[in-house]
Amino acid sequence: MNQISLTLITLALEEDLGGIGDLTSLNFVDESHRSLGRIVSRESAIVSGTEVARQVCAAVSPDLHFSSVIADGEEAEKGQVVAVLRGPTRLVLTAERTVLNFMQRLSGIATVTRTYRKEISHTGAKLLDTRKTTPGWRELEKAAVVHGGGTNHRMGLYDAIMVKDNHLVANPSPIDLKAKVEELKSAKPNLKIEVEADRIDQVAQFLTIDGIDVILLDNMSTTELARAVSMRNEENTKILLEASGGVNLTTIRSIAETGVDFISVGALTHSVRSIDLGLDLSADDE
Numbered sequence: 143m144n145q146i147s148l149t150l151i152t153l154a155l156e157e158d159l160g161g162i163g164d165l166t167s168l169n170f171v172d173e174s175h176r177s178l179g180r181i182v183s184r185e186s187a188i189v190s191g192t193e194v195a196r197q198v199c200a201a202v203s204p205d206l207h208f209s210s211v212i213a214d215g216e217e218a219e220k221g222q223v224v225a226v227l228r229g230p231t232r233l234v235l236t237a238e239r240t241v242l243n244f245m246q247r248l249s250g251i252a253t254v255t256r257t258y259r260k261e262i263s264h265t266g267a268k269l270l271d272t273r274k275t276t277p278g279w280r281e282l283e284k285a286a287v288v289h290g291g292g293t294n295h296r297m298g299l300y301d302a303i304m305v306k307d308n309h310l311v312a313n314p315s316p317i318d319l320k321a322k323v324e325e326l327k328s329a330k331p332n333l334k335i336e337v338e339a340d341r342i343d344q345v346a347q348f349l350t351i352d353g354i355d356v357i358l359l360d361n362m363s364t365t366e367l368a369r370a371v372s373m374r375n376e377e378n379t380k381i382l383l384e385a386s387g388g389v390n391l392t393t394i395r396s397i398a399e400t401g402v403d404f405i406s407v408g409a410l411t412h413s414v415r416s417i418d419l420g421l422d423l424s425a426d427d428e
Contacts, residue, residue, distance in 0.1 A: 150278050151198055154240045164236040171232050176426040179227035179234040181245065183218040184418035188256045190214050190286040191248035192225055195241045199227060206233040208241075215252070215289040224419065228426060238421050246416035247279075248286040253417060255290025255410050261391060262398035262405065270295045270384065270406040283411045295406060302334040304358065323353040336384070345370045349377045356404070361387035364396050371401035 183189075192210040199208040206229040212218050227234045227241070259269050271287040271294055273280075284294045296302035303326065310317060323335055336356040339345045348357050359370055367385055374383055384404035385397050397405055 144281055146278065147194065147281050148197065150282075151194065151201055151240075153278075154243070155198070155201060158240055159236070164232065167232040167235045171235065173230070173232065175231040176229065177231040177234050178424050178426045179238065180223045180422045180424070181225045181227070181242070182420050182422055183220060183222055183224050183249075184420055185220050187218050187249050187417040187419075188252040188290050189216055189218050189224055189245075189249055190252035190289040191245035191282070194244045194248070194282055195225060198241050198244065199237050202237045203229070203233050205229050206237060214285075215291075227421070231423070234421075234423065242419050242421060244282070246419050247276075247414065248282055248289075249417040249419065250414040251283055251286035251411055252290035254414055255287050255292040258391065258394060258407060258410065259291035261395045265398040265401075267385075267398040267402055268293045268404050269410075270404050271410050272406050272408045272412075273298065274408040274412040276411070287410055290410075292410060293404075296334070302336065304336045304338065306338040306358075307340075319348075320351045323351055327353040339370075342366055342369055342373075345373060349374060349379055349381060354381055356382045356384050358384045358386055358406075359402065364400050367397060367400040367402055 189210075189212045192214050196208040196210075199206045206227060208225060208227055210225045212222065212224045218224050224245070227237065255269065262269060269292040271284055271292055273296070275283045280297065284297065287294060296304070305319070310319075319337070326333055326335060334355050335353060336358055337348050337354055338358040338360050339348055340360040340362070345357060345359070348354055357370070359367055362370065362385070367383075370383055374381060382403040384406055385400070385402045386406045389397060389405055389407050390409065394405060394407070
């Protein structure tokens with residue numbers, strides 16, 4: 143877990159405690175009372191977020207202990223205990239909402255990712271996420287995609303190149319794409335370069351350029367996607383093809399069956415319903 147995620151945990155606790163603390167627990171819960179807090183899934187779900195939950199508990203107090211019962215990436219049935227918090231009751235209640243907020247959203251991402259992945263499991267297509275993540279949550283949300291069986295696309299603008307129409311039009315004169323790709327690959331051979339195509343004639347052009355790793359097929363019909371795959375195979379090139387746009391649970395199967403290598407889905411992170419998790423409290427008699 144990187145420093146950004148640790149800072150996010152700190153911010154989450156600060157916004158809940160306000161530098162003062164849990165006033166209700168401080169005034170209504172006996173200081174010496176200890177509890178077990180069982181996090182229970184109220185619905186079938188793929189679990190994610192146990193590591194960040196562990197870090198939340200550690201940030202609240204070293205006396206608050208977190209243990210996962212179901213690992214990230216595994217399925218929890220309705221009514222099943224996912225994790226356990228143990229310690230002074232005041233601390234359990236102080237951490238409760240922040241722990242649940244993280245785990246509910248991340249498990250929601252993992253669960254919807256698994257649903258999409260099942261739709262294309264009979265094909266060779268990989269399911270990709272996008273940069274359409276909650277600000278500050280990217281590392282956590284992309285980890286949740288992996289827990290659901292998906293594959294991470296680039297983490298940010300810094301680790302790969304993706305050339306879209308907006309990049310090409312923002313120049314006083316046309317860019318020589320072939321020369322630019324050659325220049326970049328010469329300087330950084332391992333740099334991933336992806337270019338966007340929204341027309342078949344663009345696909346034909348990009349397939350002839352050495353150094354392009356992936357062509358993004360933007361909002362193409364399944365007929366166009368299949369044609370692009372056929373053209374790529376005829377060129378006998380190693381360039382991979384990614385389908386994007388218009389992807390949902392109704393369309394993803396037919397898109398995957400065209401033979402594309404990747405399908406990117408923004409909905410994995412930007413339109414997710416949090417999983418219903420709850421904390422059941424009982425006295426810790428140990």
